[in-house]
Every structure is written in structure tokens, then in C-alpha cells.
Amino acid sequence: MIKFHCSKCDKKIGVPEEYSGKLVRCPRCKQPARVPELELEPLEDQVADSIWTDDLLGTADTAESVPGSDRLPHAAAPEFRPSTPAVSQPQAAAAPAMGHQVVVMPDGFKNPTFLTRFVQSLLVLSIAYSCVSLWSNWKERGLLKDFESGAKNPLQSLAEANANDERQRKIAIGGLIVLAVSGVSFLVWVYRSNYNARMLGAAGMEYTPGWSVGWFFVPIANLWKPYNAMKEIAAASKNPAAFGSEKDEPMVVLWWLSWIAGGVLGQVAFRLAGNAEDVSGFLKANLAQMGSDVLQILAAAAGFILLQKIYSYQMFHVTKRY
Numbered sequence: 001m002i003k004f005h006c007s008k009c010d011k012k013i014g015v016p017e018e019y020s021g022k023l024v025r026c027p028r029c030k031q032p033a034r035v036p037e038l039e040l041e042p043l044e045d046q047v048a049d050s051i052w053t054d055d056l057l058g059t060a061d062t063a064e065s066v067p068g069s070d071r072l073p074h075a076a077a078p079e080f081r082p083s084t085p086a087v088s089q090p091q092a093a094a095a096p097a098m099g100h101q102v103v104v105m106p107d108g109f110k111n112p113t114f115l116t117r118f119v120q121s122l123l124v125l126s127i128a129y130s131c132v133s134l135w136s137n138w139k140e141r142g143l144l145k146d147f148e149s150g151a152k153n154p155l156q157s158l159a160e161a162n163a164n165d166e167r168q169r170k171i172a173i174g175g176l177i178v179l180a181v182s183g184v185s186f187l188v189w190v191y192r193s194n195y196n197a198r199m200l201g202a203a204g205m206e207y208t209p210g211w212s213v214g215w216f217f218v219p220i221a222n223l224w225k226p227y228n229a230m231k232e233i234a235a236a237s238k239n240p241a242a243f244g245s246e247k248d249e250p251m252v253v254l255w256w257l258s259w260i261a262g263g264v265l266g267q268v269a270f271r272l273a274g275n276a277e278d279v280s281g282f283l284k285a286n287l288a289q290m291g292s293d294v295l296q297i298l299a300a301a302a303g304f305i306l307l308q309k310i311y312s313y314q315m316f317h318v319t320k321r322y
Contacts, residue, residue, distance in 0.1 A: 006033045030113050109199040109318065112192055116311045119189045122182035123307075126300045129171075129178045134293040136171050140164050141286045148279045186303070187213045193233050193310055200317050202236035202243055227256040234306070237313035251309060255302035262295030 003014045009029040020038035025031070143164055146152040154161060194209040207215075207229040215225035235246035265288050272285035 004036050032111050109196055115189050116307055119185045120304050122185055123300045123304045126182050127297050130293050130297045133171050137290045144279055144283050196314055197236035200240040202240040207232055234310055237310045251306045255306050258295045258299040262292050265292035
């Protein structure tokens with residue numbers, strides 16, 4: 001048994017000796033920790049220990065019975081030290097030490113726990129922001145309806161209209177910032193997930209880690225190539241050895257369709273608002289924007305679940321194999 005402390009959280013960890021020099025996952029902070037190398041006892045010390053053990057147990061000749069022997073008699077024997085094998089034999093199913101599961105990362109595999117949780121947090125923030133945008137658009141719709149019905153005069157309610165426009169402008173700027181941060185983080189996660197699937201043994205994947213991200217920026221092709229790349233990542237994470245035979249992950253379909261539809265409706269809303277000449281035109285733009293908000297919420301929720309599925313698939317193979 002090798003006992004050491006996690007360098008991140010100082011948790012005491014105990015692992016079987018066959019994990020010497022390998023990476024394991026700390027049961028407390030979930031970060032990778034390197035198991036110290038097992039120090040091998042010099043061969044001459046092992047032989048000496050074995051001789052003394054034989055003497056004390058009566059299974060070897062005594063010092064007096066060996067002419068010219070320089071070994072001490074039994075009375076002068078040093079304190080008994082049991083012989084310890086230099087390296088223990090691997091066990092088929094070694095029980096995790098100290099009641100915790102020990103997870104050894106495959107060579108090259110990068111722990112996706114922190115990155116997955118971080119991106120999921122940003123997706124939750126995106127959902128919250130889209131809900132705020134939906135609420136603001138609903139308030140704007142009520143104001144436009146009052147203008148259309150004559151309940152309020154646009155000229156007499158100029159201050160209220162300006163306040164609405166300012167609120168919408170601030171929410172739009174904030175939404176762009178949230179989209180940029182969550183989008184970049186999501187692409188980093190896509191790259192890492194593709195890479196890790198390969199480290200788990202998924203050979204022959206069509207999309208490289210770089211192109212699984214790069215296709216998002218290629219016009220026209222970005223309408224289907226990122227979907228295919230994500231579908232392959234999900235299949236390779238679920239079954240690295242035979243991912244080609246896996247069925248499409250339904251959550252990939254839901255995520256991609258809602259993302260594309262939400263983006264299209266957002267563009268429609270922008271163009272309708274730019275070409276609107278009366279209240280009726282602004283109402284149409286407002287309705288399209290509300291539809292886009294709903295679809296963006298759905299896309300972020302589907303993305304959250306998809307990230308969790310792919311993460312679970314990959315970690316399952318890590319714990320199963322090691």
C-alpha cells in the first residue's frame with residue numbers, strides 16, 4: 001500500500017502498489033494526483049533479510065554449524081525484520097483504499113471534470129440571461145400593444161419608450177458577452193472531448209480535434225459539419241472500439257436543431273426591426289425575437305445534458321478500464 005497526500009487539497013490517499021508512478025484522481029477534489037514512485041529495496045538487503053528470517057524461524061543452519069561463518073549466533077541476532085517483496089503482484093480486482101474509488105487516467109487522457117463543470121455553469125448563465133431577455137421582450141410587446149391599440153400615445157410616452165430601448169440595448173450587449181465567453185469555452189470543451197475520445201482508443205475518427213472546432217467558422221459548411229463532428233464525439237465516447245456502429249445521440253439532434261433555428265429567428269428579428277415602419281412591423285420583430293429566446297434556452301439546456309452524457313461516457317471507460 002502506498003500512502004501520500006494530494007498536492008491540491010492535501011487529502012490523504014492510499015492506493016495499491018501497482019499504481020506506483022501513475023496518475024490517479026483524488027476522491028475529494030477530483031483533480032489528478034501523481035502516485036509517488038515505489039522505492040525498491042536493494043537486492044543485497046532483501047537477501048540479508050531473508051537469511052535472518054530463516055535463522056530466527058529455525059529453517060536455516062545456525063552460525064555455529066557452519067565452519068568459518070561470520071554470521072552472528074542467534075543470541076546476537078538483530079531485531080527481527082520481516083522480508084518484504086520489492087514489488088507486489090498486481091491484483092485482478094484490488095479494493096480501493098480507504099473506502100474511496102481510485103481512478104487512474106490513461107496515458108494522454110486529460111481530466112475533463114473541471115472544464116465540463118465550467119462550461120455547464122456558463123450554459124446555466126446563458127439560460128438565465130435568455131430568460132431575462134424573454135421577460136424584457138415581453139414587456140416591450142406590452143408597450144407596443146398599447147401603442148397599437150391607442151391606449152398610449154408614442155409621443156406622450158416618449159420617456160417610457162426610451163427607457164424600453166435603453167433596457168433592450170443593455171440586455172443585448174450583455175447577451176453578446178455571455179455568448180462570446182460561453183461559446184469560446186464550449187469550443188475548448190469540444191476540442192478536449194474529441195482528443196480524449198482518441199486517447200480512449202477511438203481510432204479512425206473522421207474529424208480531428210482541430211477541425212471539430214474549425215468547421216464552426218466555415219460558411220455554409222457550418223450548417224452541418226459541426227453537427228457531424230459532435231455526433232462522432234458522442235459515439236466515440238460511448239463506444240471507442242466500435243463507434244461507427246453506434247446510433248445517433250438524440251440530444252445532439254435536439255441541441256443542433258434548436259441552436260440553428262434560434263440563430264435563424266434571431267437574424268429574422270434583426271432584419272424585421274431594421275425594416276419596420278410602424279408598430280405592426282415592430283411587433284413582428286418582437287415576436288421573432290421572443291421565439292429566438294425560447295429556442296436559445298432549449299439549445300443551452302440540451303447542450304448542458306449533452307456535455308454531461310459525453311463526460312459520463314468517457315469517465316465510465318476510464319473507471320472500467322483502470
